[in-house]
Amino acid sequence: MKLRKVMALTLAGAMAAATLTACGGGADETTAAAAGADKETTAAAEDKETTAAAADSGSADAEVVLQVAFENSITEPVGEGWTKAQEIIKEKSGGKMAIEVYPDSQLGDKSSLIDSMLLGENVCTLADGAFYADYGVPDFGIVFGPFLFDNWDQCWTLIESDWYKEQCGKLEEKGLKIIASNWIYGERHTLTNVPVNTVEDLKGLKIRVPSNEIQSKGFDVLGATSTGMALGDVYQALQTKTIDGAENPLATLYGRKLHEVAKYLILDGHVKNFTTWVVSADWFNSLTEEQQTWLLETASEAGEYNNEVQQAAEADYLQKMKDEGVTVVEPSEEVLAGFKEKAQPFYEMDFGWTDGLYDTVRAAMGANE
Structure with missing residues (x-):
């Protein structure tokens, strides 16, 4: 073969x-x-x-x-x-x-x-x-x-x-x-070099995301400026402040040592991956x-x-x-509600989806029960 x-x-x-x-x-x-x-x-x-x-x-x-x-x-x-x-x-x-x-x-x-x-x-x-x-x-x-x-x-x-x-x-x-x-x-969280306590704190921050349309627009809608970038380049980009943050599951954030150059983590769980x-x-x-x-x-x-x-x-x-100096924010339900509200316009964007897809999927996952 x-x-x-x-x-x-x-x-x-x-x-x-x-x-x-x-x-x-x-x-x-x-x-x-x-x-x-x-x-x-x-x-x-x-x-x-x-x-x-x-x-x-x-x-x-x-x-x-x-x-x-x-x-x-x-x-x-x-x-x-x-x-x-x-x-x-x-x-x-x-x-x-x-x-x-x-x-x-x-x-x-x-x-x-x-x-x-x-x-x-x-x-x-x-x-x-x-x-x-x-x-x-x-x-x-x-x-x-x-x-x-x-x-x-x-x-x-x-x-x-x-x-x-x-x-x-x-x-x-x-x-x-x-x-x-x-x-x-893993749940995808956001690591930054400046404190982020609410969704409003993301405004204007350059956040690295994978180079695909869905994840890029998913962060833009939160007020950040998404930046598509290879993961191997993120450490240096954070170190030189070319970007302000990155998102990923904890295993990736820690495994790539990104917490050495970005000391603020908000457990927003924006994607259950x-x-x-x-x-x-x-x-x-x-x-x-x-x-x-x-x-x-x-x-x-x-x-x-x-x-x-x-x-x-x-x-x-x-x-x-935490042991290595990262400030971790565990947002309240009220703060997470602010993130979710800010994210809603994403589901009105044109991705070539079937009409009413968001409501169809939410029903299929039992969210309306």
């Missing part, structure tokens, strides 16, 4: 270059940050050994192998989740199916992996609604809108809804099959019904494991940030 041939040529070099990276979201969220890399040398060496074990999953004797590739480190919650998945699918299938795990962009970036899926390759990666909007399912983008969800339960209600299943069906028609949607990636795992629809349909069931059950059960790890990791990251 094409990817396996490429992997054989590049794996040694990629693993030698692997460094400890942390969570992010969107297509460019998990590029390695140069800043702080010297502090992660030991962790990177440990990652190298763990990665080798993850790739060597006993797949040689399996009838079906899925290569799960992502830009995160193997030691992050998503990496731990897929390591767990290797055990689960081996048990379910009696060794007939296997999962090989390739973190740290070893098999390429998200776009190249998706391109391989569209050619029918046996690869899997993580993506989100904003990304799927760019692949021809515009309504999917709304799940990355600011303050759409009031709590995580609404996320889980939504992914079981008819609306969500319809979007998955449309994506499958485009050649991509979602095999799990129950993985928590659940992520999905996607494979080639053609490849999935080539499996037997039994094999499909093994894979779907494995991905879901591994997601539950990821969520447990994620919850514990976020508490740890937050405490570390």
Whole structure:
């Protein structure tokens, strides 16, 4: 297979270059940050050994192998989740199916992996609604809108809804099959170099966001000036005050050492970032019904494991940030209401969405009950 041939040529070099990276979201969220890399040398060496074990999953004797590739480190919650998945699918299938795990962009970036899926390759990666909007399912983008969800339960209600299943069906028609949607990636918060206590404090601040329309406009509507930028450039941009802040889950903010150059964190949770795992629809349909069931059950059960790890990791990251001098604001319900009110015009913008989409999705997630 094409990817396996490429992997054989590049794996040694990629693993030698692997460094400890942390969570992010969107297509460019998990590029390695140069800043702080010297502090992660030991962790990177440990990652190298763990990665080798993850790739060597006993797949040689399996009838079906899925290569799960992502830009995160193997030691992050998503990496731990897929390591767990290797055990689960081996048990379910009696060794007939296997999962090989390739973190740290070893098999390429998200776009190249998706391109391989569209050619029918046996690869899997993580993506989100904003990304799927760019692949021809515009309504999917709304799940990355600011303050759409009031709590995580609404996320889980939504992914079981008819609306969500319809979007998955449309994506499958485009050649991509979602095999799990129950993985928590983290709540996205805002780290700045000046205090932010209310939404009004964001006015005029240059906040780094991933380079996509939904997230850019999602911050502009709050009064900030969104700045699309590669994650690896954010540390220096904060240090030189080219930007005033950045947003991401705690794992990314801490893992990229951004708190060293921006000392104010508001836990606004503007996006509840659940992520999905996607494979080639053609490849999935080539499996037997039994094999499909093994894979779907494995991905879901591994997601539950990821969520447990994620919850514990976020508490740890937050405490570390406090210990290292970050001023943390936990906004009141009144303050959060101000953020949500400011965000509402976002859902009236033209993203090519179906008429009445916001109300449809809010109903599907049970927000009106």
